[in-house]
Amino acid sequence: MRKLRPILAVLLALAAPAFHDARGAQPPSLQGPIATIGDRRVEGADIQRAALVMADDPLRARKPALWRKKLLDLCVDRELLALEAERAGFLKDSAVMHEIERQRANALYAVIRDRILIPELEPTAAQLDTARAGGLFRLVKVSYILSVTDPKTTHQVSIALRTGANFDSMASLYSIHSSSTRGGDVGWMWTRELNPASRNALKTAKPGDLLGPYPNDPAHEFYKIEAFKDPDDAEIRERLLLDRVRGLESRYHSQLLMRYKLELNPTAVSPVIFAAATERADSILASLGPDGTRPGQGVRPGLGILARLEGDSITYLDIAFPDILPRDEDGKAHIEDTQRLTLVCATAVLPRLIARDAHERGIDRDPAVARVLRLIGEEVSTRAMVTKAVPAPSDPGAIRAYFESHAARYRRPPARRALVAMFGSEDSARMSLRAWNGIGFGDSALIAHGLRAQERATTATLLPRFYAEVPLFETDKDPLSLAVRSLNEGQMSPVVQTPHGYALALVLGREAARPMTFSEAAADAAVDAREDREGAWVASQLDGLRAATPARTVPARLDAVRLGSLNPGGKRR
Numbered sequence: 001m002r003k004l005r006p007i008l009a010v011l012l013a014l015a016a017p018a019f020h021d022a023r024g025a026q027p028p029s030l031q032g033p034i035a036t037i038g039d040r041r042v043e044g045a046d047i048q049r050a051a052l053v054m055a056d057d058p059l060r061a062r063k064p065a066l067w068r069k070k071l072l073d074l075c076v077d078r079e080l081l082a083l084e085a086e087r088a089g090f091l092k093d094s095a096v097m098h099e100i101e102r103q104r105a106n107a108l109y110a111v112i113r114d115r116i117l118i119p120e121l122e123p124t125a126a127q128l129d130t131a132r133a134g135g136l137f138r139l140v141k142v143s144y145i146l147s148v149t150d151p152k153t154t155h156q157v158s159i160a161l162r163t164g165a166n167f168d169s170m171a172s173l174y175s176i177h178s179s180s181t182r183g184g185d186v187g188w189m190w191t192r193e194l195n196p197a198s199r200n201a202l203k204t205a206k207p208g209d210l211l212g213p214y215p216n217d218p219a220h221e222f223y224k225i226e227a228f229k230d231p232d233d234a235e236i237r238e239r240l241l242l243d244r245v246r247g248l249e250s251r252y253h254s255q256l257l258m259r260y261k262l263e264l265n266p267t268a269v270s271p272v273i274f275a276a277a278t279e280r281a282d283s284i285l286a287s288l289g290p291d292g293t294r295p296g297q298g299v300r301p302g303l304g305i306l307a308r309l310e311g312d313s314i315t316y317l318d319i320a321f322p323d324i325l326p327r328d329e330d331g332k333a334h335i336e337d338t339q340r341l342t343l344v345c346a347t348a349v350l351p352r353l354i355a356r357d358a359h360e361r362g363i364d365r366d367p368a369v370a371r372v373l374r375l376i377g378e379e380v381s382t383r384a385m386v387t388k389a390v391p392a393p394s395d396p397g398a399i400r401a402y403f404e405s406h407a408a409r410y411r412r413p414p415a416r417r418a419l420v421a422m423f424g425s426e427d428s429a430r431m432s433l434r435a436w437n438g439i440g441f442g443d444s445a446l447i448a449h450g451l452r453a454q455e456r457a458t459t460a461t462l463l464p465r466f467y468a469e470v471p472l473f474e475t476d477k478d479p480l481s482l483a484v485r486s487l488n489e490g491q492m493s494p495v496v497q498t499p500h501g502y503a504l505a506l507v508l509g510r511e512a513a514r515p516m517t518f519s520e521a522a523a524d525a526a527v528d529a530r531e532d533r534e535g536a537w538v539a540s541q542l543d544g545l546r547a548a549t550p551a552r553t554v555p556a557r558l559d560a561v562r563l564g565s566l567n568p569g570g571k572r573r
Contacts, residue, residue, distance in 0.1 A: 009531065010053060010054070010074060011074060011077055011078045011081060011382075011538070012078075012379055012382065012383060013053045031557075032554070032557065033554070033557070034046075034047060034072065034553060034554055034557045034558050034561070035072060035075070035076055035551045035552060035553040035554070035558075036551065036552045037076055037079045037080060037083065037549055037551045037552075038083060038549055040079045040082070040083060042072065042075040042076060042079060042551075044557075044560075044561045044562075045371060046075045047068075047071050047072065047075060047558065047561045047563070048561065048562075048563060050071040050072075050074050050075050051071055051563045053074075054067070054070065054071060054074070057070070068558055068559070068561075068563075069558070072553065072558055076546075076551045077542055077546075078378070078382075079378075080542060080545040080546065080549060081382045081385070081538070081541070081542070081545070082378035082381065082382050083545075083549065084385065084541065084545055085378070085381040085382045085384070085385040086381065088385060090381040090384050090385050091377065091381050093384065094317070095321070095384075096380055096381055096384045098321050099380050099384075100376055100377050100380045100381070101351045101352065101355070102323075102351050103376045103380065104351070104355065104373050104376050104377075105350065105351035105352075105354040105355060107369075107372050107373065107376060108354050108355060108357075108358040108363060108364065108369070108373075109249070109252070109354050111358070111363055111366075111369055112252075112354070112357065112358060112361070112363065113248065113249070113252075115363070116361065117248060117252060118241070118245060118248075121241060121244040121245065121248075122237075122241065123236075123237050123240045123241065123244075127240065128233050128236055128237060128240070131236050131240060132230075132236060135191060135199070135202065135203055136190070136191055136192035136199070137190060137191070137192065137231065137236045137239060137240075138190070138191045138202075138228060138229070138230060138231070139188050139189070139190060139191075139228065139229040139230070139231055140188070140189060140190075140191050140194070140202070140225060140226075140227070140228050140229075141187060141188050141189075141225075141226040141227040141228075141229075142186060142189060142194070142223045142224060142225060142226060143167055143168075143171065143179075143183060143184035143185050143186065143223070143224040143226060144171070144175070144177060144179055144184045144185075144186045144221070144222070144223060144224075145157070145167075145170060145171050145174060145175040145177070145180075145184055145212075145221065145222040146175050146176055146177040146216070146219050146220075146221055147174040147175060147176065147213075147219060147220050147221075147222070148176055148218060148219045148220075149174065149220070153174075154213055154220050157170060157174055157213070157222070158212065158213055158222070161210050161222060161224075162210055167183065167184060167210075167224045168183030168184065170184075171183050171184030176219070178450040178465060179428075180450075181448060181449045181450050182428060182431055182449075184224070185427070185428075185431070187425055187427040187428075188229070190239065194221075194223065195212075195214040195216060195221050195223075197214040197215070198211050198212070198214055198221075198223065205225050205228075206225065206228075207225050207226060207227050207228070208224075208225065209224075209225045210222065210223070210224055210225075211223040211224075211225065253346075253350055256350065256353040256354065256357060257309075257346055257350075257353070260309045260310045260311075260312070260353055260356070261309055261310055262307060262308075262309045262345065262346060262349065263307060263308055263309070264306065264307045264338065264341060264342055264345065265304065265305050265306055265307055265308060267304070268303070268304050268305060268306045268307075269338055269341060270301075271296075271301035271302060271303055271304075272301075272303055272306055272316065272335060272341065273335050273336075273337070273341065274301050275300070275301055275303060276332065276333055276334050276335040277332065277334055277335075278299075278332075279300070279332070280330070280331035280332055281320055281325070281327055281331060281332060281333040282331060284303070284316060284320070285316070285317070285320055287300070288303070288315075288316060288317060291315065292315025292316055292317035292318065293305070293315055293316075303315070303316050306318075306319070306341070306345055307342075307345040307349075309349065309353075312349065312352065314345050314348055314349055318345075318348045318349070319344045319345060319347075319348045320333065321348075324344060324347050324348050325344055386534050386537065386538065389537055390530070390533050390534045390537050392530060393529065393530070398529065399522060399525050399526045399529055400518060400522075400525075402525055402528070402529040402532075403518050403521055403522070403525040406525070406528070407515065409528070410515065410516040410520075410521040410524065410525065411513060411514070411515055411516060412473075412511075412513060412514050412515070412516045412520065413473045413474055413475045413513050414473070414474045414510070414511065414512060414513045415471040415472055415473045415474065415510070415511045416471070416472045416474075416484050416485075416487065416507050416508075416509070416510055416511070417469065417470070417471050417472075417507075417508045417509050417510075417511055418469070418470060418471075418472050418484055418493075418505040418506060418507050418508060419441070419442070419446075419467065419468075419469050419505070419506045419508055420459065420462060420467060420468055420469075420470055420480070420503055420504070420505045420506075421441070421446055421449075421451055421467040421503065421504045421505075422451075422462045422463060422464050422465070422466055422467065422498070422500060422501045422502070422503050423464060423465070423501055423502045423503070423504070424464035424465060424501050424502075425501075425502065426495060426497070426502045428502075429495045429501075429502035429503070429504055430495055432449060432504060433492070433494070433495055433504055436492065436504075436506075437492060440490060440492065440506050441504075441506060443467075446467045450465065451465055451466060451467045452465065452466055452467070453466070453467060453468065454466035454467065454468045455468075457470060458470055459472065459476070459478055459480050459481065459498070459503075460478070460499075461500075462498075462500060462503070463500055463501070464500060464501040469508065471511060472484050472485075472505070478498070479496050479497065479498060480493070480496045480498060480503050480505060483496045483505070484505050484507055487507045488507065489507055489508065489509050489510070490506075490507065491506075491507050492504065492505065492506050492507075493505040493506075493507075
C-alpha cells in the first residue's frame, strides 16, 4: 500500500546489480561518458538503469526530453553521494568492507554458476539415453497409502487390496498421508521418487496394478498404478540438471577450500576458544593490534593467526562480524569446539576465495561484471554514510507523533475479506474446487482436507497445506487479489497459482476504505519517518555537493542513449 518513492531509495536503486550482455553500440562520435563528476563517469548503462527505476514517472510520456535530463541528474546525484562516502572514509570501514565483500562474492558466484558450473553439468545425449533406459525417469500417476500399522494389520490391508477392496476407502481408513482425504491421489510422480524397493516391480507394472507393501520405517507404503507417461528428452534433461544443481553451491565452496588448502593453526585453537568463552567480543577486538593478533597477558591468552591458506591467513578480525560469529546476550561470541572454529574460518574466507577464483577466470574483467562490483561498493558505502548521519529515532513516541501528523497518508483501501486455502499441487486444488463449487467451504471442511490454520498470514506468506482469513485489497496486484476483485460475498475464485502453491479463495464480504489505526500503520510509519529524515539529509547534502563538484555533461550523448525497449536487468545470464 505504500506509494512513497523517497529520493534515497531511488538513488540506491540505481546501483542495483544488473548484467547487460548486449548494449546497443553508439555512433562513434557519441561514444564516451555522458557526464563526468571529478574522476567518476556516468555512462549509457547508468542512464538505462535509471530509466528502468523511473519507468513509471509521468514525465516519461509527457516530456521525454525532461525525463532524460532527470535520469542524468539522478545518476549524477548518486555519483556525488558515493564520492562523498569515499571521501568520508566509509570504504575503509571494516563493517562496510565486509558487507561489500559479501555482496560482491554473491554477485560473482552467480556469474560463475551460470557461465561455468551449470554448463559443465549439462547432460549429454548418451547420458539422456542411459537415464531413459534405466527406467527411473518415467512418469507414473499413482494413488498412495502410507500406513503405520502392526505387521498383522499391514498384511490384512495388503490382502484386502488384492482381493478387490476399494483403494480410496482403504486410503481414508489407513493412510496417514495428506492425500488420504482425496482417496490417496498424489498425481504424477517420477518413478525414481517412489520407494526404492518398488523399482523392479515398476519395470513391468501396468495401469491398475497394486504394488507394496514397501517398508518406510516405521510405516509401509502401497501404490496403485493409474497411468504411465514417457517424458521427452527436454523433460529428462531438466530433471537431470535439477538433480545435479542441487547442492552445487556447497560443493563449489568445498572445492575452493580444498584448492586453496584452508588449514587451522593447531596452536591457536585452544586460546581462541578460551578467549571467546571468557571475554566479550568487543573487548577482544579492542585488544587486537592492526594485524589482528595480540600477545598473552596474565590469564588472557595470546591470539595469533587462526588459520592459513595459500596466499592468505585468518585472524580474529576476520571472523568477528555478527553475521559470522553471533553474540550472545552477554556480548560473548562463543566458539564451542574445533569444528565450529573451522566452520567460522571457512565462512569468513569464502568471499575472498570466490573473488580470487573469479579473478583467475577473468570474470571480474568483464565490463558488465566490473560495473556491478563497483555499484555494490557505492551502494553499501552510501547507505552506511546515511545510516550514520540519520540514526533510528530513540524516542518511542516519535513514530506515533509522525503518524498523527501524517494521518491522511495512512488509509486502508477497499478490500474483500476472504478465506484462502493453499494447496501444494494444482491437481489437489482443482479437486477441492470441484468438491466445494457452489457450496463453499469453512474451517471444518478445510481441516477435514488436512489443512491447518496459519496465524497472521498474508497472501504473500500463506504456505501449502494451510489456510487463513485475509484481506485482499483492491490496490493489490498479485494474482489472487486480481482474481477475487469481481467476486461477491459467497463466491469462490478459480484455482490461482501463487509463489507458494495453488490457492482457492472464498469471499466472505467487503470492507470499505477507512483510516488505518496506529497499530496497523506503525510499521509503515516507522519506515516513512526514517525515510523522510534521510531524504531531508540527502537533499541538504546534495545542495552542497552539486556546487562543490559540478558535473560536466555532453547532451548529445544523453540524447543518443537507447531507452525504447528496456527490460529489468537486460538479458540476465
